[in-house]
Amino acid sequence: MKAFILRSYGSPDVLDLTDVDIPVPGEDEVLVRVRATSVNPYDWHNMRGEPYIARLMGGGLGLRDPKLEILGADMAGQVEAVGRNVTGFRPGDEVFAVLKQGGFAEYVCVREDELAPKPKSLSFEQAAAVPMAANTALLGLRDEGRIQPGQKVLVNGASGGVGTFAVQIARAFGAEVTGVCSTRNVDLVRSIGAKEVVDYTQEDFTRNGRRYDLLLDIAGSRPAWACRRALTPGGTHVVVGGPAGRWLQPVGHVFSVLAMSPFVSQRAAMADAVRCTENKRNLLTLTELIEAGKITPVIDRRYPFEEIPAAIGYLEEGHAPGKVVIAV
Incomplete structure (x- = not known):
């Protein structure tokens, strides 16, 4: 599969689009074919390793080199395969999730207890705008x-x-x-x-x-x-x-x-969504609001997967109204 790999801190140019092995789901994991993702400030902070003080605070930033290899906190896609302990999903199901990493790739493994059914009224791109x-x-x-x-x-x-x-x-x-x-x-x-x-x-x-x-x-x-x-x-x-x-x-x-x-x-x-342990429950609540017509994603721009660095660069400018999404 293709994925954007982060090997060192820097500008969007450091993201390297390369071929890597498709991950194998563990017993409690689901392999998802990513159909859409979106970019967040979380991504470019991890990409640049900034602010520098955050490197001393633990969490996602490494002191000298990135801890996260594949960025991307938002994901919407279709289940490709499931681990043997997974009971709530099956291949073909449409899902979405908040990830610690992995959205900037064609496939990602997600724990079953972190994955939620995609809102039926939303496209994959719209759904990918929601999670984080x-x-x-x-x-x-x-x-x-x-x-x-x-x-x-x-x-x-x-x-x-x-x-x-x-x-x-x-x-x-x-x-x-x-x-x-x-x-x-x-x-x-x-x-x-x-x-x-x-x-x-x-x-x-x-x-x-x-x-x-x-x-x-x-x-x-x-x-x-x-x-x-x-x-x-x-x-x-x-x-x-x-x-x-x-x-x-x-x-x-x-x-x-x-x-x-x-x-x-x-x-x-x-409010810290990165350390939240109730992401699935929250996504289910958000889905209820979406299906009731009370909230809908506001999307500013759409980019193809190959242009994720350009999408991050645009978001870094700080003027995007709504979300910037990626079709994978």
Whole structure:
């Protein structure tokens, strides 16, 4: 099979498209023929080994060389073969999953307990847009944000991959949603369910006097202390990411939000889909929302498999509205 191999940190050019053996599923694994994947900031952070401080923190980044050989956290495809202990899937089933690695290949092995049936109403490309981004939004709003019907929710970074799902999920949970984005994406964010939209090129959401019960902070564009002004006294600040940087960011922004929490009345929390152990359960919840017509993937661009490096380069620019998907 063909796969993009990451042998050293660097720009998208370091990804090497090569032939490797098709993996053999273990007893509890399913071999999936990948039909579509998508790119996430998770991929290019691992590709570049940035921020450098993350190399000292364990997890996915190696100190000198990458720990992950084949990137790609999102996958939608068809079951090719199953291990002898697998009972829930059979060849031909259409599935999707959040992966630690392996999506940038023609085949991947996935544990049965991490795999979910693909939403019937979505194409493979649409389904591949869902796993990491929508899971992150769900974790941030439901699990960490403890969202409740009738609350006022602000999504900072509402036009990106996570943000477009967050706006829709928050509305599905009965919240009144305000999205923060640039001028060119105002109509998009309003069209997916935001009651109000703040154009950050014209207005600072931390200084306009409005208060929210929950701030899902994807963009990390304002300091933690400034974000407090946008929250009610008992509000919750859930941080997802922050501005990119070679040395410290977005880790620095996340730590600053969490470090302030013990000293103020507002709660602070972090949404981390990479370390989530309930991905299958979350994908099933998202499928229910998708099939009910409450959320739908917003796709900006589509690339062929051979152009994954170009897709990552485009995503790194930071202006993609919605998701960038790959047909395999």
